[in-house]
Amino acid sequence: MAEYALAVRARRAVTPDGVRPVTVGVRDGRITALAGLEQALDAAVTEELPDTEVLLPGLVDTHVHVNEPGRADWEGFATATRAAAAGGVTTLIDMPLNSLPPTTTAAALRLKQAAAAPAAWVDAGFWGGAVPGNLADLAGLHDAGVFGFKAFLIDSGVPEFGWLDAARLDAVLAETARLGALLIVHAEDPGVVGAAPGPSGRRYAGFLASRPPAAEEAAIAHLLAAAGRHGARVHILHLASAGALPLIATARAGGARVSVETCPHYLTFCAEDVPDGATEFKCCPPIRESEHRDGLWAGLADGLIDVVVSDHSPCPPALKQRETGDFGAAWGGISSLQLGLPAVWTQARARGHGLPDVVRWMAAGPAALAGLPGKGALAPGCDADLVAFDDGASFKVDPARLRHRHPVTPYAGQTLTGVVRRTWLRGREPGETPSGELLRRP
Numbered sequence: 001m002a003e004y005a006l007a008v009r010a011r012r013a014v015t016p017d018g019v020r021p022v023t024v025g026v027r028d029g030r031i032t033a034l035a036g037l038e039q040a041l042d043a044a045v046t047e048e049l050p051d052t053e054v055l056l057p058g059l060v061d062t063h064v065h066v067n068e069p070g071r072a073d074w075e076g077f078a079t080a081t082r083a084a085a086a087g088g089v090t091t092l093i094d095m096p097l098n099s100l101p102p103t104t105t106a107a108a109l110r111l112k113q114a115a116a117a118p119a120a121w122v123d124a125g126f127w128g129g130a131v132p133g134n135l136a137d138l139a140g141l142h143d144a145g146v147f148g149f150k151a152f153l154i155d156s157g158v159p160e161f162g163w164l165d166a167a168r169l170d171a172v173l174a175e176t177a178r179l180g181a182l183l184i185v186h187a188e189d190p191g192v193v194g195a196a197p198g199p200s201g202r203r204y205a206g207f208l209a210s211r212p213p214a215a216e217e218a219a220i221a222h223l224l225a226a227a228g229r230h231g232a233r234v235h236i237l238h239l240a241s242a243g244a245l246p247l248i249a250t251a252r253a254g255g256a257r258v259s260v261e262t263c264p265h266y267l268t269f270c271a272e273d274v275p276d277g278a279t280e281f282k283c284c285p286p287i288r289e290s291e292h293r294d295g296l297w298a299g300l301a302d303g304l305i306d307v308v309v310s311d312h313s314p315c316p317p318a319l320k321q322r323e324t325g326d327f328g329a330a331w332g333g334i335s336s337l338q339l340g341l342p343a344v345w346t347q348a349r350a351r352g353h354g355l356p357d358v359v360r361w362m363a364a365g366p367a368a369l370a371g372l373p374g375k376g377a378l379a380p381g382c383d384a385d386l387v388a389f390d391d392g393a394s395f396k397v398d399p400a401r402l403r404h405r406h407p408v409t410p411y412a413g414q415t416l417t418g419v420v421r422r423t424w425l426r427g428r429e430p431g432e433t434p435s436g437e438l439l440r441r442p
């Protein structure tokens with residue numbers, strides 16, 4: 001019998017030590033050898049990547065709304081995980097809201113796991129939710145293996161997932177600190193948003209004004225102060241305002257345990273270019289002006305922003321209100337699970353970043369955030385989650401080729417650089433049946 005089930009030879013591979021030629025040896029779904037290209041491994045199957053392709057570790061997307069069970073007409077495990085695999089994402093962590101029930105109790109987590117188990121084409125784990133009234137459920141969810149807890153500091157957009165006022169946030173932080181759990185937070189301040197003009201109508205500028213940068217900055221300041229009182233570890237979701245970065249830098253310099261993410265759409269688009277009525281661009285917090293986009297790139301460059309994840313948050317097309325184009329009435333959420341890698345690579349490359357940066361932001365970083373030591377790196381001992389990426393090829397986004405349940409996307413018609421040619425999950429390319437595993441916090 002061959003020593004390895006699979007060997008993948010690549011002239012360029014992004015490893016923790018940089019880009020180099022490798023032969024990856026895979027046994028029992030794990031990378032067990034990372035040899036030079038000159039070394040021939042005794043493998044049952046040997047794959048040789050063409051020179052146009054670079055081998056990457058499978059991406060880890062810690063911010064995905066799958067919405068099943070309960071709102072499977074919005075998205076679902078089968079469609080979301082197929083889209084993920086097609087986009088080079090081999091691990092996703094599902095958000096606790098927009099499914100029914102939301103993942104706020106251990107019983108609800110079991111329903112999620114039951115929905116995901118037969119349908120997951122990539123590995124999938126789960127965040128729990130921290131909402132008013134479920135403080136006593138957090139320990140049980142933690143024991144059941146959620147990767148941490150998500151909370152909102154403002155209306156979440158769905159009635160069954162409430163938000164935390166100051167007193168409740170304090171109580172939740174005391175509990176997550178006690179459990180040693182991570183709290184991930186949608187940080188916009190309801191007072192600031194409440195005082196801003198409402199978002200109704202087709203004008204993007206009107207929507208933008210309804211959720212100003214000050215809302216993010218106030219909520220982040222409030223969160224950092226509260227987390228500091230408890231010594232709690234927190235993560236700021238989907239940062240859109242570059243104005244909050246100095247706050248975060250100061251908190252970190254003072255020893256705060258805080259990490260930060262942003263998303264492909266904040267790094268790609270800017271408010272100046274969003275047409276009125278184009279509700280496929282609506283998300284919360286909103287896509288802001290180009291100075292924020294530049295500031296977020298600077299935050300990535302200097303390490304203040306740790307990860308880039310999709311915040312894939314689809315809905316049925318009717319809820320996007322494309323006929324009226326009313327930003328007040330439309331659902332806020334952008335679908336990009338399948339497009340995150342080329343979207344980010346397109347911009348990163350133009351701004352002088354390399355693939356090791358993209359791998360740090362979209363694979364190693366999210367794996368570290370969730371606490372998944374076996375994911376996100378081409379290294380011995382890690383799962384053999386591999387992506388063959390043609391980093392020089394470009395394509396025009398055709399919504400019909402997306403495997404998301406609904407093809408609505410602001411990327412439609414955009415030319416992106418980078419094509420995912422092949423994906424292996426634990427050493428296997430997708431077969432006839434889903435082979436993703438459900439993940440629990442180790």
Ligand SMILES: [Zn+2]
Nearest residue numbers: 063095311313
């Ligand atoms: Zn989200």
